[in-house]
Amino acid sequence: MAIERTFSIIKPDATRRNLTGKINAIFEENGLRIVAQKRIWMSRAHAKEFYKVHAARPFYNDLVDFMVSGPVVVQVLEGENAVARNRELMGATNPANAADGTIRKLFAESIEANSVHGSDSPENAAIEIAYFFAGNEIVG
Numbered sequence: 001m002a003i004e005r006t007f008s009i010i011k012p013d014a015t016r017r018n019l020t021g022k023i024n025a026i027f028e029e030n031g032l033r034i035v036a037q038k039r040i041w042m043s044r045a046h047a048k049e050f051y052k053v054h055a056a057r058p059f060y061n062d063l064v065d066f067m068v069s070g071p072v073v074v075q076v077l078e079g080e081n082a083v084a085r086n087r088e089l090m091g092a093t094n095p096a097n098a099a100d101g102t103i104r105k106l107f108a109e110s111i112e113a114n115s116v117h118g119s120d121s122p123e124n125a126a127i128e129i130a131y132f133f134a135g136n137e138i139v140g
């Protein structure tokens, strides 16, 4: 199977509760390598642009408010089938529907404060990675 990269965000609800290490351990124990990582505080403009695909959704403004409410950790994860693997590890968007043992089941507070974001396709992963990282910041 091909080695792939995906984009991940550890969201403000998780950084506030100091969960970065626990979430990273789940990635690393399940075949994903963190090949780039930085802790940032997103600007409102940056968050609006990142989530613009959801601009027409009723939760868009609250989502942007939440994503700028504290620091986030943006990451590139690498491994076999990394996009799908990470989505398995994250669990369903709504923690009420997330399977046991997934990051969102373990840590998410709500559908909005759901601890992590992960790309939904290899194409979007490439776009999202380029949005936050220069090529020389990714070291596999």
Ligand code: CMP
Pocket: 054, 059, 063, 093, 111, 112, 113, 114, 116, 117, 118
């Ligand atoms: P994420 O994977 O970051 O992509 C979009 C985010 O919107 C999603 O995770 C949720 O945190 C957030 N969100 C808030 N409300 C909803 C909702 N009703 N349906 C889907 N996503 C929602």
